[in-house]
Amino acid sequence: MPISLGISAANTHDSQALQPLVQGIPPIRSRRGPRLRRPAKLHADKGYDYPHPRRWLRTRGITPRIARRGIENSTHLGRHRWVVxxxxxxxxxxxxxxxxxxxxxxxxxxxxxxxxxxxxxxRLPK
Structure with a gap:
């Protein structure tokens, strides 16, 4: 279960906290093959819909799945958001x-x- 935690002030915008959280994700260990250094895609709501987070994620090889403001409905991300x-x-x-x-x-x-x-x-199996 890779997890990354961060705290910030209440008046900090969500898009500013994205980079430290993604960089804080530990390497994922697998039984076969090399370790994955980063997630393949990132699901986020409309609070992260700005060009600089999308550009930053793409430069690191992460596919952004961010709902667009005024265009998409964020209910499509509900099946992934319930985990958070x-x-x-x-x-x-x-x-x-x-x-x-x-x-x-x-x-x-x-x-x-x-x-x-x-x-x-x-959550570990017993």
């Missing part, structure tokens, strides 16, 4: 993350990483 929404719901189940008690963003990011690791551990 479900994971966010699992993260809000952690009381410490539901309200932000930490003043330093590094502490909050550390607790978020611990919660994500616990979620991944619970």
């Amino acid at each position: 929404e479900r994971t966010i719901a699992w993260l809000t189940g952690c009381r410490r993350l539901h309200r932000r008690y930490e003043r330093k963003p590094d502490h909050f990011l550390a607790f978020t990483a611990i919660a994500a690791a616990l979620i991944c551990y619970r």
